[in-house]
Amino acid sequence: MSKKNNILKHERESLARKSVTRVITYSFLTLWGIIVLFPFYWMLLTSLKGYGAYNAEYIPQMFTLAPTLENYILAFTSVPLADYFLNTLIFTVLTTAIMLIITVLAAFGFARLDFKGKNLAFTLLLALMMIPSELVIITNFVTITTMNLRNTFMGLILPSVASVFYIYLLKENFAQVPDELYYAAKADGTSDMKYLLKVMVPICRPTLVTITILKVIECWNSYVWPRLITDEEAYFLVSNGIQAIRESGFGRENIPAMMAAAFAISVPLIVLFLVFRNKIMEGVARGGTKG
Amino acid sequence: MDHKNAKGWLYLLPAFLFLGVFMVYPLVDVVIYSFEESFNFASQTYVGTGWYNYSYVLHDPYFLQALKNTFLLVIITVPVSTGLALLISVALNSIRPLRNLYQTVYFLPYVTNTLAVGLVFMILFKPTAYTDGMVNLLIRLFGGESVDFIDGPYWAKMFVLCFYTVWVVMPFKVLILTAALASVRKDFYDAARIDGTPKFRVFTKITLPMISPSLFYLIVTGFIGAFKAYSDAVALFGTDLNAAGMNTIVGYVYDMLYGNSGGYPSYASAAAILLFAIILTITCLNLIIRKRHVHYG
Numbered sequence: 001m002s003k004k005n006n007i008l009k010h011e012r013e014s015l016a017r018k019s020v021t022r023v024i025t026y027s028f029l030t031l032w033g034i035i036v037l038f039p040f041y042w043m044l045l046t047s048l049k050g051y052g053a054y055n056a057e058y059i060p061q062m063f064t065l066a067p068t069l070e071n072y073i074l075a076f077t078s079v080p081l082a083d084y085f086l087n088t089l090i091f092t093v094l095t096t097a098i099m100l101i102i103t104v105l106a107a108f109g110f111a112r113l114d115f116k117g118k119n120l121a122f123t124l125l126l127a128l129m130m131i132p133s134e135l136v137i138i139t140n141f142v143t144i145t146t147m148n149l150r151n152t153f154m155g156l157i158l159p160s161v162a163s164v165f166y167i168y169l170l171k172e173n174f175a176q177v178p179d180e181l182y183y184a185a186k187a188d189g190t191s192d193m194k195y196l197l198k199v200m201v202p203i204c205r206p207t208l209v210t211i212t213i214l215k216v217i218e219c220w221n222s223y224v225w226p227r228l229i230t231d232e233e234a235y236f237l238v239s240n241g242i243q244a245i246r247e248s249g250f251g252r253e254n255i256p257a258m259m260a261a262a263f264a265i266s267v268p269l270i271v272l273f274l275v276f277r278n279k280i281m282e283g284v285a286r287g288g289t290k291g
Numbered sequence: 292m293d294h295k296n297a298k299g300w301l302y303l304l305p306a307f308l309f310l311g312v313f314m315v316y317p318l319v320d321v322v323i324y325s326f327e328e329s330f331n332f333a334s335q336t337y338v339g340t341g342w343y344n345y346s347y348v349l350h351d352p353y354f355l356q357a358l359k360n361t362f363l364l365v366i367i368t369v370p371v372s373t374g375l376a377l378l379i380s381v382a383l384n385s386i387r388p389l390r391n392l393y394q395t396v397y398f399l400p401y402v403t404n405t406l407a408v409g410l411v412f413m414i415l416f417k418p419t420a421y422t423d424g425m426v427n428l429l430i431r432l433f434g435g436e437s438v439d440f441i442d443g444p445y446w447a448k449m450f451v452l453c454f455y456t457v458w459v460v461m462p463f464k465v466l467i468l469t470a471a472l473a474s475v476r477k478d479f480y481d482a483a484r485i486d487g488t489p490k491f492r493v494f495t496k497i498t499l500p501m502i503s504p505s506l507f508y509l510i511v512t513g514f515i516g517a518f519k520a521y522s523d524a525v526a527l528f529g530t531d532l533n534a535a536g537m538n539t540i541v542g543y544v545y546d547m548l549y550g551n552s553g554g555y556p557s558y559a560s561a562a563a564i565l566l567f568a569i570i571l572t573i574t575c576l577n578l579i580i581r582k583r584h585v586h587y588g
Contacts, residue, residue, distance in 0.1 A: 025382045026389075032379055033396050035458070039411040040399070042425065046414070060425045106306035115299025121307070128314055134519060134541050135567050138324065138559050139317030141548055162309035192298070221404050223522050228549050239406045239522075246410055247529060255414055262407035273402040274395075281398055284463065285470050 040266075047071050047260035054256045071260035078250055080233060081261055084241035091156055091226075091237055092219035098161040099215055100208070106167045108196045111174035112182060122171075128164045141228050151232045159225065166211045169286070173207040174200055210283035213276055220269055238265040324560035337557075344561035353546075354562060357538040360524075363449060364456060364539070365517040372457045373509055376464035381494075383465070384472040394469065401462035409526020412455050416440035441528065448528070448537055456523050460516060464509050471505035472498070503585045511577045518570050521545070540566045 046054065048067040075081050109115075110122055140159045149155030177200060185195045201208065223239035230236060236244060242262055250257050273280055325344055327337035348354050383393060400408065415425045422428070423437040431437060440447045475498060483493045499506075521541040524532055532538035533546060540562065546552050547559035 022386075025385055029379070029382050029386070029393050033393060036396055036399060036461075039408055039415065039458075040403075042415060043408070043411045046411075055419070056421070058421050060422055060428055102305045102309065105302045109299055109302030113295075113299040113302060115296040117296075118299060121303060125310075128310060131314060131318060132515075132519065132567065132570070134544060135321055135563050136314050136317035138544070138548055138556050138563060139320040140313055142320075142556055143312070143317070158309070159313040162306050162313065164310065164314075167306060217402055223406055223525075224545065228545065239404060242404070242406050242410065243525065243530065255419070258410060259414070262404075262410050266403050266407050269402045269404070270399070273399065277395060277398075280402065281394075281466060284401065285466055 043259050043263050043266070046256050047263045049256050051254055051256055071254075071257045072264065074250065074254070074257045075245075075261040075264060078257075079241070079245055079261070080236075081241060081245075081264065083234065084236050084238045085265070087235060088220060088237045090153060092216055094153065095157045095160055095219050096212055096215045098157065099163055099166065100212065102162055103166045103170055103211065104196070104201065104208075107170035107174050108192075108200060110167070110171045111177075112196075112200075113192070125164055125167065129168065137225065137228070140225075144229055149229075151230050151235045153235070155229050156226055156235070156237075160219075160222070163215070166215070169211065170204065170207055173204045177203055206279075209276075210279055210286070213272070213280055214283050216272070217269060217280075241265075321560045321563060324557050325564050327557055329557075344557045345565070348558055348561045348565065351558075353533050353538060354540075354543050356533075356536060357540050357543040360449070360452075360537060361518060361520065361539045364453060364520055365514060367449075367453045368456045368460070368517050369510065369513045371453070372460050372464055373506070373513060375457065376461060376468050376509070377506070379461075379465050380468035380472055381498075383469050394465075397465050398462045400459055401466075405459060405522045406526045408459075409455060409523060412451065412458075413441055413527050416451050417442075442535075445536065448535070451527055452524055452537060455527060456517065456520060459523060460513065464513070467505050467509055468502065471502040475501045507577070507581050507585050511574060511581075514573050514577065515570055518566065518573070540569075 045062075045064060048069075048071070049061075049064050050066065050068050050070065053064070053066065110118065110125075144150060144155045144159070147155075149158070181199055182195060185199060190198075221239060222237065223243075226235075226237045226240050227243075230240065233244065242258075242265060245258055245261050326340045326342070328341055328343045329338040379397070383390060383397075386393075416427075418424050418427065418437070418439055423431070424440075426440065427437040438444070438447045440451045479497050479501070480493065483497060488496075519541050520539045524537050524539055524542060528535040528537045530550070532542045533552070538546070544559045544562045544566070547555045547562060
């Protein structure tokens, strides 16, 4: 009897210890969750506060009872935020589209075709993966400037359309497609280009989608190159726009309006992330290097 | 056969054209620039060749400040973010309910615009006309003194920069580590449980060795990323980082190239090559250490 009691007592203790651990674990995870989410909450909250109300606060208020959209109206009327959006959209779509064409062609060449010097070319490509963009940006700046492409979409787009890593990623995927398909297609008289578009691309669509999404995120957030190559507001992307708003802004320091602009430019990617959550996380795990 | 060769190269042509013009040529060119003395941007002429650009950069107080800031940032954020990411991933791995929700939330900073969110961090830390800002409110709640984190003392600015950097790099690290932890084979843990091995010992003897390749990958990429820090600092302190005393090496390179203090591609090139040399050295050191400590099973 006493032995049974002992076991029960032991079990109860270990159960108690387990639930204490669980409470600590969840509290810790929730705390980090709050640290991650709080800036977003603060951004949204501040953007909904009136200019007067915000500046009259003696203690920062954690919520607002009088939300207003005036900051969003101001952000889209008194600074050319809509233009920044349009520029970023054009830049993102064009860069991603050209990148995809170049990447698909090169990956196909490496994965499927046989020709002299292929292995050497591929080794060179892999070597390029180690080159940080900071090292080549100086000459690219000079090149684009001497080509008179400053403040043009061409100048913005050209240096970032060839991505070594995505070529590598897609080549690995293309190489997994069974050779028999290719020979069967060849026997039917299908051209290489047709085979690539009708067979390879559909089979490898998941990888192509991943590459596209990663490139879109990269384009939407790119800051350094656009900053170097554009100084006319008409060609600013959202990152440069938000920096311009911060530094010269709304004529006076209008933090709620700044937050409205910041929130507006963050929304598209947050939506993209929530829709393609698994694709993005899987893609980044395979090939992202931020951080 | 010739036709086949030509065709193969034709597929590679667009990629190699762009890579050649915007990557291979610049790579050679940046080295040349760094040795051309008194290069004139407008006339594309230079006076002589030698080590003068390097010597200039190494004696420039702005560069030394940037060097100090970058090294501090690296030394603080790499261990802190890697350790914290490990802690979070282990915690995430030990729970079932809500795990997906936590994972989604933690990944959010990865997709957001560094400049936009940096602006929020600045506002959270910055005193305004009537208030000392949100963070100072918290500090005072716990009985501390208000600090101006954005225009105040050096350590306070460094703290914000490190804090924001950790916040930004966390999603990637947590993602990689949770994936690594999830792939540790269950039978190892079962065996350890049957043997009654204490939890901490299981962690150091099974978990850590099994995830050490991922951990090392994160440390290497973490070092490289932190050495190249730039836009986080711009988001917090504005584009004139030299004035704020918070410039980074990459920031120094860009400032030399363009902007109010710009127009000196030679100095920029020398600084960029110095940065590359530092990164290469650290990465090699990392790889040597990895050979000794990382377990591949």
